[in-house]
Each structure stands twice: as structure tokens, then as C-alpha cells.
Amino acid sequence: MAVYDLNGKNKYYTLYTRIRDDIISGRYATGEKLPAKRALAADLGVSVVTVQLAYEQLLAEGYITSRERSGYYVEKIEVRAPSWSVPAPEKGAQTPPKSQYVLDLVKSSTPSGLFPFSVWAKLMRGVILDCGEQLLERVPCAGDGVLREEISKYLYRSRGITAPPGQIVIGAGAEYLYGITVQLLGRDKLFAVENPGYGNISSTYTLNGARVAPVSVKEAGICLNELKKSGADVAHISPAHQFPTGIITPASTRSQIISWAEETGGYIIEDDYDSEFRLSGKPLHSLYSLCPERVIYMNTFSKSLAPSMRLGYMVLPPQLLHRFMELFSSVANVVPLFEQRALAEMLRGGYFERHISRLKNHYAEIRRLTVETLQNLNVPCAVFDTGSGPHLLCKFPQAPSDEAIKGKARSLGVNVKCLKDYLLAPADGMDRVAVINYSGVTKEQIYAVRERL
Amino acid sequence: MAVYDLNGKNKYYTLYTRIRDDIISGRYATGEKLPAKRALAADLGVSVVTVQLAYEQLLAEGYITSRERSGYYVEKIEVRAPSWSVPAPEKGAQTPPKSQYVLDLVKSSTPSGLFPFSVWAKLMRGVILDCGEQLLERVPCAGDGVLREEISKYLYRSRGITAPPGQIVIGAGAEYLYGITVQLLGRDKLFAVENPGYGNISSTYTLNGARVAPVSVKEAGICLNELKKSGADVAHISPAHQFPTGIITPASTRSQIISWAEETGGYIIEDDYDSEFRLSGKPLHSLYSLCPERVIYMNTFSKSLAPSMRLGYMVLPPQLLHRFMELFSSVANVVPLFEQRALAEMLRGGYFERHISRLKNHYAEIRRLTVETLQNLNVPCAVFDTGSGPHLLCKFPQAPSDEAIKGKARSLGVNVKCLKDYLLAPADGMDRVAVINYSGVTKEQIYAVRERL
Numbered sequence: 001m002a003v004y005d006l007n008g009k010n011k012y013y014t015l016y017t018r019i020r021d022d023i024i025s026g027r028y029a030t031g032e033k034l035p036a037k038r039a040l041a042a043d044l045g046v047s048v049v050t051v052q053l054a055y056e057q058l059l060a061e062g063y064i065t066s067r068e069r070s071g072y073y074v075e076k077i078e079v080r081a082p083s084w085s086v087p088a089p090e091k092g093a094q095t096p097p098k099s100q101y102v103l104d105l106v107k108s109s110t111p112s113g114l115f116p117f118s119v120w121a122k123l124m125r126g127v128i129l130d131c132g133e134q135l136l137e138r139v140p141c142a143g144d145g146v147l148r149e150e151i152s153k154y155l156y157r158s159r160g161i162t163a164p165p166g167q168i169v170i171g172a173g174a175e176y177l178y179g180i181t182v183q184l185l186g187r188d189k190l191f192a193v194e195n196p197g198y199g200n201i202s203s204t205y206t207l208n209g210a211r212v213a214p215v216s217v218k219e220a221g222i223c224l225n226e227l228k229k230s231g232a233d234v235a236h237i238s239p240a241h242q243f244p245t246g247i248i249t250p251a252s253t254r255s256q257i258i259s260w261a262e263e264t265g266g267y268i269i270e271d272d273y274d275s276e277f278r279l280s281g282k283p284l285h286s287l288y289s290l291c292p293e294r295v296i297y298m299n300t301f302s303k304s305l306a307p308s309m310r311l312g313y314m315v316l317p318p319q320l321l322h323r324f325m326e327l328f329s330s331v332a333n334v335v336p337l338f339e340q341r342a343l344a345e346m347l348r349g350g351y352f353e354r355h356i357s358r359l360k361n362h363y364a365e366i367r368r369l370t371v372e373t374l375q376n377l378n379v380p381c382a383v384f385d386t387g388s389g390p391h392l393l394c395k396f397p398q399a400p401s402d403e404a405i406k407g408k409a410r411s412l413g414v415n416v417k418c419l420k421d422y423l424l425a426p427a428d429g430m431d432r433v434a435v436i437n438y439s440g441v442t443k444e445q446i447y448a449v450r451e452r453l
Numbered sequence: 454m455a456v457y458d459l460n461g462k463n464k465y466y467t468l469y470t471r472i473r474d475d476i477i478s479g480r481y482a483t484g485e486k487l488p489a490k491r492a493l494a495a496d497l498g499v500s501v502v503t504v505q506l507a508y509e510q511l512l513a514e515g516y517i518t519s520r521e522r523s524g525y526y527v528e529k530i531e532v533r534a535p536s537w538s539v540p541a542p543e544k545g546a547q548t549p550p551k552s553q554y555v556l557d558l559v560k561s562s563t564p565s566g567l568f569p570f571s572v573w574a575k576l577m578r579g580v581i582l583d584c585g586e587q588l589l590e591r592v593p594c595a596g597d598g599v600l601r602e603e604i605s606k607y608l609y610r611s612r613g614i615t616a617p618p619g620q621i622v623i624g625a626g627a628e629y630l631y632g633i634t635v636q637l638l639g640r641d642k643l644f645a646v647e648n649p650g651y652g653n654i655s656s657t658y659t660l661n662g663a664r665v666a667p668v669s670v671k672e673a674g675i676c677l678n679e680l681k682k683s684g685a686d687v688a689h690i691s692p693a694h695q696f697p698t699g700i701i702t703p704a705s706t707r708s709q710i711i712s713w714a715e716e717t718g719g720y721i722i723e724d725d726y727d728s729e730f731r732l733s734g735k736p737l738h739s740l741y742s743l744c745p746e747r748v749i750y751m752n753t754f755s756k757s758l759a760p761s762m763r764l765g766y767m768v769l770p771p772q773l774l775h776r777f778m779e780l781f782s783s784v785a786n787v788v789p790l791f792e793q794r795a796l797a798e799m800l801r802g803g804y805f806e807r808h809i810s811r812l813k814n815h816y817a818e819i820r821r822l823t824v825e826t827l828q829n830l831n832v833p834c835a836v837f838d839t840g841s842g843p844h845l846l847c848k849f850p851q852a853p854s855d856e857a858i859k860g861k862a863r864s865l866g867v868n869v870k871c872l873k874d875y876l877l878a879p880a881d882g883m884d885r886v887a888v889i890n891y892s893g894v895t896k897e898q899i900y901a902v903r904e905r906l
Contacts, residue, residue: 060701060839060840061701061703061704061738062673062701062702062703062704062705062706062707063704075703075704075705076705108591109589109590109591110589112586113586115586115589117581117582117585118582120581120791121577121578121581121582124574124577124578124581124791125574125577125578128570128573128574128577129570129571129574132570133565133566133568135759135761136562136563136568136759136760136761137562137759137760137761138560138561138562138760138761139760139761139763172625172629172787172788173785173787175784175785175787176625176787179632183660183661187662199783200783200784203783203784204784207636207780207781208636209640209662220515248513248514248515249515250514250515250528251514251515251516251528252515252528252529253515254515285514302785306588306589306590307589307590307591307592307785308588308589308590308591308592308785308789308790308791309789309790309791310592310785310786310787310788310789311789327660328660330652330653330656331628331653331656331657332626332628332755332760332761332763333763334625334626334628334629334763334787335625335763335789336761336762336763336764336788336789336792337761337762338573338577338761338762338792339789339791339792386513387513
């Protein structure tokens with residue numbers, strides 16, 4: 001019999017691991033009887049209870065069996081020893097390093113100093129301490145009823161959209177909701193996406209098993225002839241302000257897209273990701289309002305609050321809501337309820353709209369400085385800006401190439417991409433156009449670049 | 454020309470909607486010239502700027518065009534009028550009604566009074582106010598580095614698992630992570646799931662486009678012969694404590710499952726969803742520790758904190774981590790960063806383990822009362838309980854049927870399901886066994902039922 005040295009508090013556990021290791025290493029043979037509990041306890045100078053607990057653990061794990069009025073016997077097992085070494089912390093798991101650029105015109109982020117930290121802390125604290133036990137329950141698949149009600153009211157007052165709370169579905173950000181639409185509409189469907197466009201839209205559809213057809217964006221929005229030719233079942237478009245072209249789809253094209261959906265039985269996903277940031281005038285009215293039967297309206301708080309918030313929503317046509325409930329009614333909603341309720345309070349209390357108003361003022365100022373800086377560059381350039389934040393285009397007709405534009409920018413500490421970088425399939429007439437996303441830019445950063453010029 | 458009555462603050466917007474509606478209704482014909490700005494302003498008694506803004510909005514939406522030195526003309530469009538009626542709040546969107554049962558032994562929830570509200574409020578407030586701007590950035594696909602580091606340490610001290618933080622992936626709850634594994638392993642793969650089992654596992658796989666093969670759970674855990682015959686590529690199992698059977702997979706079966714994976718090149722998803730709740734002794738060592746190359750370890754905080762928290766994690770084998778980064782590196786993690794960081798603080802400060810310890814004491818007491826109540830029912834019954842919370846089985850050998858058991862329970866105000874209700878495919882020998890899930894049960898509820906007896 002092995003001699004075990006048992007120190008420390010968890011004596012039974014130490015004893016259990018020693019015996020287990022002896023079984024694994026073969027020091028105890030299969031079928032061998034373990035010492036009687038009393039005898040082993042006396043040998044080791046521990047209580048019988050300690051031995052009892054260790055044996056129970058071995059029994060529960062199947063290393064030994066108990067034969068009535070006889071004792072404990074080693075089971076026939078081929079087990080591997082678990083590895084117990086201490087994990088070394090890995091560098092890669094830490095937060096990524098800060099951008100090395102003076103000015104980053106590629107990354108989307110919340111402008112420094114504008115997130116309402118103290119409001120959010122106050123609302124969150126109120127929600128956690130006041131709402132209590134009701135916030136611990138599994139959230140219904142479509143999301144918290146209180147938040148859906150507030151989003152419904154917000155959509156009506158800010159966007160003129162009539163969306164009953166029951167048709168609103170909350171999700172963990174836009175990309176998560178794209179995945180849900182694939183499950184809802186079917187993996188066999190062909191999704192038309194805008195070209196150029198936001199690459200994560202098409203990659204998320206592909207990742208979820210659907211097929212994707214890039215369709216050109218022209219001056220009047222998505223090209224209808226191409227859309228029809230593609231044979232797509234679903235068109236994912238951003239009529240309010242397309243990224244990266246900045247194009248606002250005019251009313252006549254809007255009607256034609258709706259007609260396409262009605263004639264083919266197709267669906268439109270109206271991605272309204274930054275309609276809040278129309279810097280002059282109200283946001284354009286939505287496709288959803290024109291034809292609530294064939295349009296899935298989608299929006300997110302990632303742009304308006306913070307990319308780390310992960311909260312988006314969609315408004316489903318009635319027949320798709322029905323299908324959604326069939327598929328997901330037993331699944332819990334993925335957004336933490338505390339956060340849903342804090343956001344509901346933010347909407348209800350008017351904090352959200354005050355925040356948007358501050359953001360718009362900030363963006364207007366940044367846009368003004370950006371355009372001014374571009375116009376003072378001493379190289380011919382044409383700014384294309386449809387009055388909606390937070391991005392615009394700038395064409396440099398005399399630049400030798402896109403690479404030259406990006407290289408020159410880099411030499412000034414500026415990170416920028418060109419229109420062609422957002423192409424999913426080849427397209428003409430997109431050369432020498434810089435896409436200027438000023439969402440996370442500060443005045444100081446612009447001044448810093450100006451000094452380098 | 455129509456006469457517009459402009460009251461209220463948003464004069465330009467009112468003017469814009471009126472003209473737009475007149476264009477839509479055909480009162481303005483295609484090609485018709487709009488009145489000159491100055492003339493219209495004078496007619497309506499508003500400033501020229503108001504008219505200017507309204508025209509710009511119509512221009513941006515494509516209802517009119519501007520011809521230089523001539524004026525504004527109505528575009529040819531076939532538009533539909535958006536519907537602007539106020540949405541009626543819907544009953545269905547509200548929180549679902551409270552359970553009508555005195556005692557609910559089906560629903561999983563956090564026991565009343567045990568969630569650490571004040572700790573969570575304090576940690577969340579600290580995170581929001583102290584961590585600042587760095588918490589607004591898009592979170593890397595695998596989750597926050599700080600939380601992954603804390604989970605790594607927690608897994609080591611609580612479970613003996615050596616998982617480098619870089620191999621840990623955070624997700625919005627277990628079901629969300631099941632979906633990710635389908636994208637990771639391939640939609641063409643066959644996923645073996647335990648029968649009986651938690652229905653959402655198989656339905657989530659199906660929803661994500663994968664095929665599912667139910668495999669029987671016997672006394673020694675998942676049936677290996679059936680698993681081999683099924684031709685499955687992946688086995689999703691809960692060796693620590695299977696739901697609903699409560700079976701703990703013995704060490705020898707564990708080794709055989711690992712051998713199956715090694716021989717076939719298959720993967721094991723080790724769903725460790727309630728291993729924290731082993732009421733006596735330590736949790737059994739994990740499959741992941743035995744073979745980190747072929748096991749995806751998965752766990753969730755839904756059971757230990759609250760179902761509304763939506764935070765789970767998995768530990769990936771190195772080769773799958775590589776694939777994960779290939780697929781998802783451009784996708785943001787779906788769990789809000791504020792919540793990830795607050796949970797990291799909860800783990801770091803020891804609050805989480807104190808909470809688990811309180812929960813275990815609570816569950817031990819509830820289990821004792823539950824078993825005592827069952828044994829005093831005056832009907833023959835056999836309790837099957839492997840010492841792990843928060844559920845156990847009770848067989849009523851003389852009950853006429855499962856329906857009779859559930860009906861009798863219902864007459865006492867108790868909601869309960871039977872083993873057969875969790876079957877995904879037919880299986881023998883499961884009659885007359887009640888599955889008693891006491892996760893959300895309070896002492897008072899048990900006493901209330903006792904009084905009715």
C-alpha cells in the first residue's frame with residue numbers, strides 16, 4: 001500500500017488525487033481491493049470521514065466500485081492523466097495595441113469624450129438595484145418587452161416608422177441579426193449585397209451558409225437591372241446612406257426596389273445603420289414605411305453609442321415574425337437584460353436623443369474641418385458629401401493611383417482606404433477616391449495632421 | 454399652388470412633408486416647376502431659409518431636381534405614401550406573465566434572493582466610470598482579453614483545467630456558442646447529441662444547418678456503440694452531470710470517448726453547464742484535461758449567475774482556434790464589453806466563488822427538503838441523485854403513467870416533466886420517472902406544497 005503525505009486543508013481531495021494517480025499509473029492493479037477505510041485512516045492519521053470522502057469521489061468518477069459488505073475495488077480502466085500545469089498568460093489575449101496613426105480614417109469608433117458614461121452608470125445602477133428579481137429570468141427570444149416598446153416609440157418620433165413593439169426583434173448587433181435573417185429566410189436563398197459595400201455583410205451571410213451576389217451601387221443606389229439579373233431572393237441595401245459611397249437612394253429607385261420585391265416575392269433588408277447622423281435635415285423616410293410586408297428594417301446602437309455595446313434590432317414583416325416565433329420561441333434572447341433595460345431607460349428619459357444631438361454637432365464640426373483640410377491640400381480634389389455623417393468621399397483626379405493616395409496619407413500619419421478597397425467584385429470608375437470615415441476623429445488629431453502638412 | 458398652414462417649431466419639416474405628399478398624390482405633376490423660394494416664403498409668411506431647407510430635403514430624397522439658374526422641378530416617380538399612424542402598444546411584447554404554479558420544477562432560473570445585486574451594481578459602476586474610453590472600442594472576436602485571463606485562472610483553480618487565455622472564446626450564452634461550433638466545424642458534419650437531453654442543443658444545431666443524431670444515454674453515459682454506428686463527426690456530451698438523467702460519466706467511458714475521437718478524427722463538445730453545482734466533493738476532472746486536442750470545453754454563467762446574463766465561453770483546441778481566427782477575425786464579439794469587464798472583476802475579486810458557495814448551500818438545503826418531501830408522499834418512489842445540483846430524478850414505479858404523475862403534480866400546483874418528455878428519439882425503460890429541476894425553487898414554495906399534501 002502506498003503511503004500518502006496529507007497536509008493542508010483539503011485532505012480528502014489530496015488523498016483522492018494520490019489514489020487516482022496510483023490507479024492511472026498502474027500502481028493499483030485492476031480488481032485490486034483498496035484498504036479498508038478505518039485501517040487507512042489510522043495509517044495516515046486522518047479521520048475516517050476523510051477517507052470516506054476520497055473513496056466517494058473515486059466512486060463517483062468510476063475509478064473504483066463498491067461491493068456490498070466487502071469493500072472497494074479498482075475498476076478496469078484505461079485512463080490518461082490530466083495535465084495540471086499552470087497556464088502561462090498569453091500576450092495575444094490582451095487588448096490590441098493602440099493605433100499607430102495620428103488620424104485613423106478607417107476604423108469606426110465613438111469619438112473620444114462623447115460617450116455619456118455618467119448617465120449610463122446611473123441608469124445601469126438604477127436598473128440593477130430597482131428592477132430586482134424580474135431581471136434574472138430568461139429573456140423571450142425577441143427581446144425585452146420594455147425595450148421593444150421604447151424602440152417602437154423612438155422609431156416613430158425619429159423616423160416616422162410605425163412598428164408595433166411585437167414586430168421588433170432585439171439582437172447582439174447588426175452582424176448577429178444578419179445571421180438570424182439567414183435562418184429566417186432560408187440558407188438556400190441568394191442575398192444581393194451592395195458593391196462596393198461593407199465587407200462584413202457579405203462575409204456574415206457566407207459564414208451562415210447563404211450565397212451572396214454583389215450588385216453595383218450607381219448614382220441612384222443599387223442597380224436594379226443587375227439586381228433582377230442576379231436572381232437574388234433578398235436585397236440587403238442601405239438606402240438612407242450607403243457605405244462607402246455615401247449615396248442616398250432617391251425616391252423613384254426606392255419605389256422600383258419595392259416593386260421588385262412585390263413582383264418576385266423577394267425581401268429587402270433595409271440596413272439603416274447610420275440614419276441618425278444626417279447632419280442637415282431629417283433622415284429620409286424608410287423603405288419599411290413604404291411596404292412593411294416585404295421590408296426587414298434593421299438598425300444598431302453600435303454607431304450611435306459604442307461599437308462595444310452590441311445591441312441592434314430589426315422590424316419584421318408579420319409573416320416573418322410568425323416564422324421567427326416558430327423557430328426561436330424556445331431560445332433565449334442573447335442580449336443581457338440589464339443592458340436592454342438600461343437602454344430602454346436611456347430612450348425613455350430622452351438621454352439618447354440628447355446624446356445623438358451632441359454627436360451630430362460634433363460630427364458637423366469635424367466634417368467642416370475635414371473638408372477645409374482637404375480643400376487646402378494644394379492638390380486638386382473633389383469632395384462628395386451628401387450631408388450625412390460620419391463619412392464622405394474625396395476624389396484626387398491627378399493622383400497616380402490609389403496606392404499613391406494611401407502612401408501619401410500614411411507618410412502624414414493618416415490611415416485611409418480607397419473606394420476600390422471596399423469592392424466585392426470588379427467595378428469601373430472607382431479609381432482615386434478616398435473613403436474618409438471620421439467617426440472616431442477628434443479636432444486635435446486633425447490639427448496635428450495640418451501641422452505636418 | 455397649394456396653400457400650406459405652417460405652425461409649430463419644425464416649419465421646414467412640415468412644409469417638406471406637405472409638398473412631398475402633394476407630389477405623391479399627384480397634385481404636383483411630373484416636370485412641374487415648384488414655386489420660387491422667395492415667392493413661396495412670402496406667400497406662407499415664413500423665412501426663405503425655411504423654404505430652402507424643405508427644398509433641400511426634397512432634393513436629397515429625389516422628389517425634385519434642381520436645374521441651374523432655373524429652379525426646382527418635380528421628378529418622375531411612382532412612390533407610395535408611407536403610413537404614419539401611431540403604433541398601438543402590443544400586449545404580446547410585454548414581459549410574460551408570472552408562472553401560475555406554486556412550485557415550478559421545469560423552468561431553470563436563479564433562486565430568489567441569491568443574486569448578488571449590490572456587488573454587480575458596484576462592479577458595473579466601477580467599470581463604467583473607471584475604465585473609460587477603452588471600453589468603447591469594438592471587442593476582438595474571441596472576447597475581452599481581461600475576462601479571458603480571469604476565466605483561465607478560474608478554470609485552473611476550480612476545475613484543474615489548463616486553458617491558455619488565448620484559447621478561450623467568449624460568447625452570448627451556450628446556444629450562441631453551439632451555433633459558432635457549427636460554423637467552425639462545418640455545416641456538413643453530423644452532431645451526436647444525448648438522448649434524452651436538453652432539446653435546445655439539437656434544435657440549435659438544426660437551426661444552424663447541421664445534422665443531428667440522437668444517441669442513447671445509459672448508466673455509463675453516452676452509448677459508445679451507438680455513437681460509433683451513428684457515423685457522427687462530433688459528440689456533444691455532458692460527462693460531469695447529464696441533463697436530465699443526472700448521469701456522471703465514469704472514468705473508463707471517458708477514456709473510450711477520447712479514443713473514439715482520436716481514432717475517427719472527431720471532436721467532443723464537453724458541455725460542462727452545471728459542474729459548479731456538485732454538492733459533495735469536487736467536480737470530476739474534465740475530458741478537456743485528458744485530450745485538449747480533440748475536446749471543445751464549454752461552460753456558461755447562465756446557470757451560475759442568471760439566465761438573463763447571456764455569457765458563456767468555450768476553450769478551443771489549438772487547430773480550431775486557428776480556424777476560428779480565420780473565420781471571425783473581422784467580426785466583433787457579441788457580448789457587451791461593460792458586462793465582460795464587470796464579470797472579470799467579479800472573478801478577480803473572489804465574488805463569484807463566494808456566490809457559488811452560497812448557491813451550493815442553498816441547493817443542498819433545497820435538495821434535502823425536496824427528497825424529504827418525496828419520501829413522505831405515501832407512494833412508493835425511488836430518488837436517483839448523483840450529488841450534483843440542481844436536478845434529480847424520482848421514479849414512481851406504481852404510477853399508472855407519466856401523464857398521471859404530471860396530472861397529480863398539477864393538482865398540487867406543481868409543474869414537472871418526465872424523462873420521456875426529454876427524448877429526441879424513442880428509448881426504452883424511461884417510464885414513470887419525474888425530472889425534478891429545483892434551480893429556482895424556494896423553501897417557502899416547498900412548504901406551500903407540503904401543506905397541500
